[in-house]
Amino acid sequence: MDAFTTHTGVGVPLRRSNVDTDQIIPAVYLKRVTRDGFEDGLFSAWRNDPTFVLNDPSYSGGSVLVAGPDFGTGSSREHAVWALQNYGFRVVISARFADIFRGNSGKAGLLAAQVDEKVVQRLWDYLADQPGASITVDLETRTVRAGEGPDAIEDSFDIDDYTRWRLLEGLDDIGITLGHADDIDSYESTRPSWKPATIKS
Amino acid sequence: MGRTLSEKVWDEHVVRSSEGEPDLLYIDLHLIHEVTSPQAFDGLRLNGRTVRRPDLTLATEDHNVPTLDWDKPIADPVSKTQVDTLRKNAADFGVRLHPLGDVEQGIVHVVGPQLGLTQPGMTIVCGDSHTSTHGAFGAIAFGIGTSEVEHVLATQTLMQAKPKTMAVTIDNSLPEGVTAKDMVLSLIAHTGTGGGQGYIVEYRGQAIEELSMEGRMTVCNMSIEWGAKAGLIAPDQTTFDYIEGRPEAPSGAEWDAAVAHWKSLVTDPDAVFDKEIVLDASEMTPFVTWGTNPGQGVPLGASVPFPEQYENAEDRIAAEKALEYMGLEAGTPMREVKVDTVFVGSCTNGRIEDLRLAAEIIEGHTVDADTRLLVVPGSVRVRLQAQEEGLDKIFIAAGAEWRGAGCSMCLGMNPDTLEPGERSASTSNRNFEGRQGKGGRTHLVSIPVAAATAIRGTLSSPADLTPATTGSN
Numbered sequence: 259m260d261a262f263t264t265h266t267g268v269g270v271p272l273r274r275s276n277v278d279t280d281q282i283i284p285a286v287y288l289k290r291v292t293r294d295g296f297e298d299g300l301f302s303a304w305r306n307d308p309t310f311v312l313n314d315p316s317y318s319g320g321s322v323l324v325a326g327p328d329f330g331t332g333s334s335r336e337h338a339v340w341a342l343q344n345y346g347f348r349v350v351i352s353a354r355f356a357d358i359f360r361g362n363s364g365k366a367g368l369l370a371a372q373v374d375e376k377v378v379q380r381l382w383d384y385l386a387d388q389p390g391a392s393i394t395v396d397l398e399t400r401t402v403r404a405g406e407g408p409d410a411i412e413d414s415f416d417i418d419d420y421t422r423w424r425l426l427e428g429l430d431d432i433g434i435t436l437g438h439a440d441d442i443d444s445y446e447s448t449r450p451s452w453k454p455a456t457i458k459s
Numbered sequence: 460m461g462r463t464l465s466e467k468v469w470d471e472h473v474v475r476s477s478e479g480e481p482d483l484l485y486i487d488l489h490l491i492h493e494v495t496s497p498q499a500f501d502g503l504r505l506n507g508r509t510v511r512r513p514d515l516t517l518a519t520e521d522h523n524v525p526t527l528d529w530d531k532p533i534a535d536p537v538s539k540t541q542v543d544t545l546r547k548n549a550a551d552f553g554v555r556l557h558p559l560g561d562v563e564q565g566i567v568h569v570v571g572p573q574l575g576l577t578q579p580g581m582t583i584v585c586g587d588s589h590t591s592t593h594g595a596f597g598a599i600a601f602g603i604g605t606s607e608v609e610h611v612l613a614t615q616t617l618m619q620a621k622p623k624t625m626a627v628t629i630d631n632s633l634p635e636g637v638t639a640k641d642m643v644l645s646l647i648a649h650t651g652t653g654g655g656q657g658y659i660v661e662y663r664g665q666a667i668e669e670l671s672m673e674g675r676m677t678v679c680n681m682s683i684e685w686g687a688k689a690g691l692i693a694p695d696q697t698t699f700d701y702i703e704g705r706p707e708a709p710s711g712a713e714w715d716a717a718v719a720h721w722k723s724l725v726t727d728p729d730a731v732f733d734k735e736i737v738l739d740a741s742e743m744t745p746f747v748t749w750g751t752n753p754g755q756g757v758p759l760g761a762s763v764p765f766p767e768q769y770e771n772a773e774d775r776i777a778a779e780k781a782l783e784y785m786g787l788e789a790g791t792p793m794r795e796v797k798v799d800t801v802f803v804g805s806c807t808n809g810r811i812e813d814l815r816l817a818a819e820i821i822e823g824h825t826v827d828a829d830t831r832l833l834v835v836p837g838s839v840r841v842r843l844q845a846q847e848e849g850l851d852k853i854f855i856a857a858g859a860e861w862r863g864a865g866c867s868m869c870l871g872m873n874p875d876t877l878e879p880g881e882r883s884a885s886t887s888n889r890n891f892e893g894r895q896g897k898g899g900r901t902h903l904v905s906i907p908v909a910a911a912t913a914i915r916g917t918l919s920s921p922a923d924l925t926p927a928t929t930g931s932n
Contacts, residue, residue, distance in 0.1 A: 274780070275773045276652055276752050280891040285872035289523065289537040291497035291544045303893050326773060328653045331686065331752070332891060333870075334588040335495065336604035354653055357688055358588060358602055365606030418620065420480055431606070432508070435614045438475050438483060442511075442616055445474040445485050450720070452713040453487055454576050456555045457514040 259367045261428030262397055265348045267321030269393040269404065270311055271385045275326035279359065282330070282338040296341035316389030322349045324381045324393070330359025330370075339366045349395045351402060351415070353378050364421040365431065371395055371415035373402060380411050397426060461727025463624045464693050465659040468599045468724065472582045474616055481618040487581040487598075489611045490567045491518040491554065493545040494872070495586030499609035500548040510552045512615045517576065518549050518556040521566045525874050526835050526862035529559050538873065552612075565838020565864040568592040568806040572676065573840055575705025579694035579721040584611060589806045589888065591682040594691035595675035596698055597724050599659065601689040622688045623733040625658040626726075629666040631741040636921060638816075639674035640808060640886070640905035642666065643681040644746040646738060648756040655687030658734065661726060662692050666740030672701040673812035680807045681888050684753040693725045745920045747793055748890045748903040750781035755890075757793060759908060759920055765789040784892050785900050786880070793918050796902065800831045800883040801913040802895070803906065804862075805869040808886035809837030811844050813906050818850040820910035823927025826858035827916030833860050833875065835867040859913070871896045884912040 287299030304310045311317055323342065329352040330338060339362045342350065350368065353375040363370040384404055385391060394403040395415070400422070404411045417425075424431070435442075462470070475483040489512075496518070503509065510516060523538040533539040542559070549556035557563040563570060568589055571577040579597035584590060586608045593600035607617055629642060647654075662678055670678065675692050682690030699718055702708045709717045748756040749763050755778070757764065766778035766789065782789060787796070803809075803817050814836060826832045834854045836842035842864055845851055851861045868875040869887040871894060877883055879898025886909045890901040902918060911919040 275777055278752065278889075278891045280870075280889065280894050284893050284897070285522070285870045286897075288494050288872065289535075289541050291501075291541055293498050293501075303897060328686070331652055332588065332683075332889060334586055334590075334602035334604055336498075336586075336606060339604070354656065356653075356686060357656060358604060358683075362604035362606065365604060365610075420618075420620075431618060432502075432506070432610050432613050435483065435610065435616055435618065439614075441475045441483065442485070442614060446615075449485075450716065452709040452717040453581070454578060454707045454709070455514045456488075456517040456576065456707070457553075459514065 259428045259430060262367060262369055262425040264394065264396040264398065265321065266392050266394040267348060268317060268319050268390055269322045269324055269381060269385045270317045270320035271382045272311060272323055272325040273382060276328045276331060277325055278332035279330055279335050279338040280332055283335065283341040288335060288337050293340055294344055296337050297344035300341040300345045314389070319346065321346050322351065322393045322395060323347050324378060324385065325350060325352045326378065327352060327354040327375065329355050331356040334358045336362040336366060339363050339368050343368050351378065351381065364425065367425065369395060369397060369425065371402060371417060373413060373415045377402065377411070377413045384411060397422060461730035463726045463730045463732060464597065464661050464724055465599060465624055465691060468580050468582070469621060471580065481620040483616050484582060484619045486584055486611050486615055486617060487515060488571070488576055488583045489516045490571055490583065490585035490590070491516060492521050492567050492587065493541045494522045495605050496548065496608055497541065497544045498605050499612055500552065502609040503612060508613045510554060510612045513553040515615060516554050517571070518545060518554050519564055519567050519570050520545060520559050522866045522870065522872050524559050524865040526865050526867050529863040562839050565840065566806045566809060566866055568680065569810060569837035569841065572596065573838060575702055575708035578702060578717070579698060580724050584617065588683040589680050591690050592676050592680040592806055594679035594682065594689050595672060597691055597694035597721065599689050599691060602683065622659045623657055625655065625660045625734040625736070626732040627660055627662050628664040628735065628737045629662065629740045630664050630737065631666060631739055632669055633666050633740045633743060636907055637743050637745060638905045638907060639670050639677040641743055641746040642740065643678045644748065644753065644756045644903060645743050647681065647685045647753045648746070649738065650685045650736070652684065652752050652754045653686045655682065655685040658687050660687045660690040662690060667692055668695065671812060672697060673810045676810065677807055681753065684888060694721045745905060745908050747908060747918055749785065749787060749793065750778065751784055751890055751892050753888065753890060753903060755781055756903070759793050759918060761793060763787045763789050763791045763793065796918045797882070797916060798830060798884045798902065798912055798918065799881045800833065800877060801909050802833050802868040802883055802885040802887060803909050804833070804835030804837065804867050805887035806837060807888045808906055809835060809841065811841050813886070814841065814845045814850050815848070816906045817910045818853040820907055820921050821857045821914065822853045824857055824914045824924065826913050830913055830916045831860070832858065832913040833862060833868060835862045836864050838864045868895050870894060884909050884918060
């Protein structure tokens with residue numbers, strides 16, 4: 259996984275709450291056995307609507323999605339994170355993320371930045387005023403910044419310490435855990451014999 | 460201070476705990492299906508890693524598979540590739556697989572409990588959000604993404620921050636004809652889709668204790684629909700009776716040791732939950748959704764809500780968008796909503812008890828001429844059991860389609876889908892836009908509502924039916 263420190267990119271306002279993972283990528287697109295190519299399914303139903311924000315050329319090349327609360331609810335499909343990444347998004351900003359989506363983002367290297375609802379509203383207003391404007395997301399300082407002068411937006415975002423550290427370092431979880439193989443061995447030696455097994459020894 | 464049930468199960472699985480880091484949690488059972496696993500196995504190959512515990516791993520094919528012609532090669536070449544990939548991965552890494560055509564094949568969350576692999580006090584994960592189903596046995600069970608699937612394959616552990624705890628107490632008894640599904644839909648309408656976020660929920664109270672294992676699975680299954688990390692129910696005699704004698708259940712002295720331990724898996728009287736919700740089961744009625752998330756529901760006797768009645772602007776906008784998508788007028792009585800297709804099945808309501816209840820209501824009636832009824836058993840075993848009991852004949856005589864086992868119309872990933880604009884009453888778990896097929900409109904319902912709706916063609920409960928004309932007794 260590539261390390262993530264700070265990112266500046268075009269902000270895309272997605273003025274919807276409860277964006278579930280079936281909207282991010284419908285099941286019919288989940289049949290690939292690779293991790294790439296999922297951008298064609300991203301918000302596929304909504305992209306048929308010419309007024310949908312991703313069809314607005316002002317936001318082309320967008321890489322920071324600003325969405326309503328409860329983003330990523332529903333299915334556990336990590337394909338939702340891959341679809342956003344494959345399309346070019348590096349960051350999603352929302353007031354509330356579904357647990358599994360947030361977890362998947364952290365593993366795959368997409369930054370899920372949780373901010374106060376008022377910050378989302380200010381970013382939406384700002385992007386409506388200045389379509390194509392950039393947002394900076396600084397993981398070192400946990401800060402979201404946009405605009406200049408007296409109306410500039412600067413606020414903090416939440417992300418748990420451990421995920422922040424892993425993203426900053428670009429670390430692979432499995433490698434870290436395999437470093438604790440002795441602990442796993444010793445735990446296994448204490449498991450009761452009546453616990454079920456799928457294959458009998 | 461005492462501990463809650465979920466804290467006890469959690470603590471028993473902590474391999475390693477360190478300040479400022481998530482706990483390293485041991486996983487007792489890892490369930491796998493074709494959709495969320497291929498990239499994980501690829502990751503293992505790329506890094507030269509193996510599956511640490513194939514003997515704690517089980518794979519089956521469910522999301523992609525057709526429910527007709529299951530004895531022929533899968534027609535959709537992309538689905539076939541995904542299923543073939545699972546078969547190759549299972550063979551290469553020594554994982555037990557129940558493929559299409561096998562007597563143990565079915566929806567992964569129906570197969571685990573049915574085999575007796577799902578037991579109290581376990582940690583169970585799967586790359587599927589409805590893994591919460593297994594919580595009905597007093598297990599901590601939750602859905603994970605593909606990166607985590609790879610992590611579990613390689614290490615049999617997961618890094619997890621300990622969630623907060625919540626108690627949902629459902630007092631009193633459910634009225635006659637009101638089911639576990641109505642209970643959980645009422646709960647989600649009460650909490651909203653984000654109400655459980657960050658919590659492991661313990662369902663308790665008289666109405667929960669009175670549920671069968673099937674009913675408990677229905678409730679726990681939909682924990683994810685209100686955002687909970689997991690949902691679980693303390694094991695009791697109902698649980699032990701369900702497990703005893705199943706193929707992978709312990710027996711003899713091992714059974715006694717297991718039950719002795721399982722009996723300790725209850726929340727201590729002095730334990731404190733971070734949050735509590737109390738609902739009264741006796742006030743619950745058949746409950747249906749009108750919108751495009753599982754929290755947008757009302758009693759069947761109510762009408763489609765007016766967006767203006769929502770104080771919160773976001774809820775109002777969401778309601779407006781949902782009504783537009785669903786093609787519904789505010790103020791329309793739910794009972795006047797006409798449906799095209801009724802789907803009975805899924806990991807929420809595709810078990811034998813569900814099919815028995817549906818057959819009991821449908822027997823002697825005919826499916827409405829303009830309505831299609833699809834009955835899809837959750838597993839091959841459920842299908843065979845239903846056939847042994849003659850339920851298939853009741854469904855077929857009424858004009859229903861009797862299908863093979865799989866996820867079917869729950870998710871629009873296999874040939875069973877809605878057409879654009881088509882409306883369903885569905886016993887599944889999600890009414891998201893396009894969930895059952897692009898442009899499809901879904902109303903989530905219980906088994907009795909599904910059965911009565913199939914007969915009348917409009918959203919109905921069994922109380923709306925005129926007595927059957929041709930009973931079979």
